[in-house]
Amino acid sequence: MSMTPPPGWYRDPSYPLVERWWDGTAWTDHRRQPGSVPVPLAPPEPAGHGPDRARAVALVAAGAVLVTSIVTGVFVLGRNDDGGGAAAVRTTPPATPSAPSGAAAPTGSSTAAPHSGAASVVVDELNGITLSLPKGWVAPSDVAEDDLVMTTPGTYDCPGDPGLCRHGTVASRTVTANAERSPKALAEQDIDDAANTAYDRDVLGGRPYRGITSHRLLKAGSVAVAGRAGYLVRWRVRTGAGPGGYVESLAFASSVGSESPVIVRLAFDAGAEGPPLTDMDRITEGIRPTGDTDTGGGVGSSIGPSR
Template sequence: AAGPGAGRAKVVALVAAAAVLVAAIVTGAVVLNRGDGTTEAKTTPTPTPASTEPTSDTPSPSASTSEPSADDPSVVVDELNGITLPLLDGWVRPENVVENDVVMTTPGTYTCPGDDGICRHGKVISRTVTSNDEKSPEALAKGDISDAADAAYDRDLIDRRPYNGIESHQLVKQGPIAVAGRTGYFVRWRVKTGAGPGGYVQSLAFPSSVGSEAPVMVRFVFDAGEDGPPLADMDRITKGIRPVGDADTGGGVGNSVGPTQ
């Protein structure tokens, strides 16, 4: 049987082993201790997610290329009537224009050949018809052309006669035409004036494609002669009228702008 000395030896051995373990722990802590007095914790790095944004193969929404904006240099937007008109070479957005509803003009001005004033070689005007309850594009265009000619080449807003009045007019052509996918009607006159080369005036009527579909009247005023815009621009602008947000609408009944018999 083991004596009391053997028991004491076991106790001493256990105490010694514990002391060695404590020394090892202290040594490890000292090794991990930085020179700046802080203790560096060893942890397993947590992966950082690359992005919190959801990924998708579908492109993010962007402005439609078929929907022109006010900043689009190729068109003029008439929000009231829900249409856009092409801004061709040789035409600019209106600046310093007294008349209402002018959507484009030729660049620059010149001294009117009649009463003192400033004239332009070309204008396009777009307005909503509110003066009567007529809905027929043909009746509206035929009823408007005389007023359009007078406003352009007879008397201006302050009763001056920039071209010394209208001496005569001649019907150039008229007929049904598709405008912005709707059936419209146009009438074009050649106007002879007392001073200057005269000009061409066109009234184009068609129903709007927005709201109550109120009739829209687009007037074209082109000086004749070498300084006036190409007469073909009337046809190009007419053909290029589109509903706002639909750059591909066109064609339809009466797509020709040729004269009717």
């Protein structure tokens, strides 16, 4: 009698340091960092040789080294050495991407097509904002980064050190370790760390893009965000491998609680595979206070001139 491994998290056949969801018949695009529960050493595949095939799936030994954090996106927020920023608490949209079709055990990472049924907004309840999802973006699912509020769907093999990268990510955080309240000062202070986190080194010390070789200021200026005064700084970064990308730090005061400063970080790959740069302005314009549909979000026309 033939058997098929049950749905669950198993070692990714294309990158064994992460786990990938097997839906019982095929691999999906969902990946996560390994947890403390042992998972099969070898990825599952449809069994066709009787019970012996099912028994061949081994468990990771108790003494195996667990990877504590895997880069599945291009940056991680809220984990800086200065302790700044608690992770944002979010509610995700009710609609989720459908499982990709294809071979049961693909040999490499793939980028899923945008899900046309995705919800139009994501909610960051901690910071009291909602963010519009541009076409081709999805709410994060099964990712290691705590502060992500949206990503481009799917992953790809990083052009530098081994790992999985994403073409675009957006994250939000509350500024807690910095007494500065000026949006301009916060954005100007944050942009260097945002760029390094996105394109220089990952949390394991790897260099998925072989590091940043140079950067150029594209835009800096005031912008209204969720009805509050904000400031953005945008860089074009060049990397040792791959086409580089665009990084933006957007700072503004929250409209809830103690009105703590909020920083939204955006990182887009450059080149044909990256999201259109105009999505950065669309995302800024679409930020609104939670429960408020009348403020119009950020006002794109108020973005200051490039310098």
